[in-house]
Amino acid sequence: MGFGGSDIDQCWESWRDLFLNAVESIIPKIKLKDVRSPRWIDGEIIKLSRKKRRLFKKAKHSNSAVHWDNYRSIRKEIKTVTKRKYREFLKDLQADLKDNPKKFWNFYRSKTKSARISKVVHFGSAKASTSAAKANLFNQFFASVIFKPDLHTVETTTTFIAQDNELYSIQASVQEVLKALKNIDPSKASGPDQILGRVLWECSAEIAPSLTRLINISLSVGCVPQDWKHANVIPIFKKGDNEDVCNYRAISLLSLISKIAERVVLGHFLNFFADKIYPMQHGFIKGRSTITQLLDTVHRIVRTIDQGDQTDIAFLNFCKVFDSVSHAHLIRKLDQSGIKGPLLHWFSSYLDKRLQRVVIDGKSSDLLPVTSGVPRGSLLGPALFVLFINDMPNALSHSSTLALFADDAKCF
Numbered sequence: 544m545g546f547g548g549s550d551i552d553q554c555w556e557s558w559r560d561l562f563l564n565a566v567e568s569i570i571p572k573i574k575l576k577d578v579r580s581p582r583w584i585d586g587e588i589i590k591l592s593r594k595k596r597r598l599f600k601k602a603k604h605s606n607s608a609v610h611w612d613n614y615r616s617i618r619k620e621i622k623t624v625t626k627r628k629y630r631e632f633l634k635d636l637q638a639d640l641k642d643n644p645k646k647f648w649n650f651y652r653s654k655t656k657s658a659r660i661s662k663v664v665h666f667g668s669a670k671a672s673t674s675a676a677k678a679n680l681f682n683q684f685f686a687s688v689i690f691k692p693d694l695h696t697v698e699t700t701t702t703f704i705a706q707d708n709e710l711y712s713i714q715a716s717v718q719e720v721l722k723a724l725k726n727i728d729p730s731k732a733s734g735p736d737q738i739l740g741r742v743l744w745e746c747s748a749e750i751a752p753s754l755t756r757l758i759n760i761s762l763s764v765g766c767v768p769q770d771w772k773h774a775n776v777i778p779i780f781k782k783g784d785n786e787d788v789c790n791y792r793a794i795s796l797l798s799l800i801s802k803i804a805e806r807v808v809l810g811h812f813l814n815f816f817a818d819k820i821y822p823m824q825h826g827f828i829k830g831r832s833t834i835t836q837l838l839d840t841v842h843r844i845v846r847t848i849d850q851g852d853q854t855d856i857a858f859l860n861f862c863k864v865f866d867s868v869s870h871a872h873l874i875r876k877l878d879q880s881g882i883k884g885p886l887l888h889w890f891s892s893y894l895d896k897r898l899q900r901v902v903i904d905g906k907s908s909d910l911l912p913v914t915s916g917v918p919r920g921s922l923l924g925p926a927l928f929v930l931f932i933n934d935m936p937n938a939l940s941h942s943s944t945l946a947l948f949a950d951d952a953k954c955f
């Protein structure tokens with residue numbers, strides 16, 4: 544595939560249009576089972592149900608005792624088969640609970656029949672009842688926690704990083720992109736570009752070379768396509784009053800293609816940044832968890848007790864911290880950590896001019912700018928946040944220690 548010029552948006556639009564046109568013209572369409580139909584209703588039961596309808600019409604038309612007996616017999620058979628299928632479904636649900644909890648919670652929500660979002664929601668004194676009005680109200684709330692852009696540009700020059708400890712550029716390989724495509728969960732929802740994960744997964748070998756070239760153009764010119772920076776936001780209820788939009792959290796659905804590029808960048812970025820991470824940071828780090836943080840903390844406290852000393856602990860949690868990260872300060876910290884040249888420009892473009900909209904029942908809100916925070920739902924977001932707070936322990940005295948799990952901190 545040939546791309547003209549260095550305009551990354553034009554390159555992306557060319558690739559996207561060719562891909563979607565191929566999907567439309569080549570992939571056959573089939574009618575799927577109604578999503579509202581119970582999961583245990585399979586082809587066997589559907590065939591029996593069709594046969595029952597035919598027998599009912601036949602019996603009603605002839606009013607024959609034999610035909611009515613046949614109808615009652617298959618009706619009884621359907622009830623027996625349905626009960627058996629339901630028991631098998633529950634058994635499989637229990638067996639898959641550990642590996643596939645999503646399956647259980649989908650079933651739970653279908654049984655409780657609770658609405659995902661209340662019929663009427665409010666944000667302060669403003670109320671909304673239609674899907675479009677609710678979407679705009681939710682987007683107003685989610686945008687209210689975003690910080691305004693910094694008034695002054697933060698300088699991105701530093702002199703204390705050695706020249707041999709810098710990362711200027713990344714070159715994606717076809718193998719990396721192919722692996723990222725194979726790691727896509729086919730059941731994941733698509734982002735604003737409407738490119739389905741199942742299609743990307745199935746066509747991974749065929750599209751990997753052209754997609755690799757597209758990603759490398761983006762990295763070489765230090766610019767991210769604007770489409771990759773759009774997010775569809777889904778409100779998820781947390782707790783409290785389900786009519787108050789403040790009691791919902793935002794789940795962002797991003798372009799799956801952008802996540803392929805992110806996964807490539809993330810692998811190189813983590814390799815470069817690994818030895819710079821604060822050793823007591825246990826969040827978003829491979830091989831670490833809340834358990835490893837707790838064990839490390841307890842070990843240090845017990846050692847202090849054995850020495851006859853006292854330990855005081857302050858538990859810290861920062862409100863809306865992922866949404867309030869300053870983009871300018873994050874770019875400065877990337878620069879100070881050794882990210883330079885085209886790659887630094889790529890990160891700057893990745894954070895700049897992001898837009899989000901809330902989607903409810905197919906109705907979307909207006910697009911609003913995202914001027915702060917690490918992108919929710921992204922792959923790079925957690926790693927960028929870890930970098931952003933990596934120097935927080937520097938504010939402590941020599942006699943204090945900070946144990947971190949993302950933004951949750953124990954200062955002791």
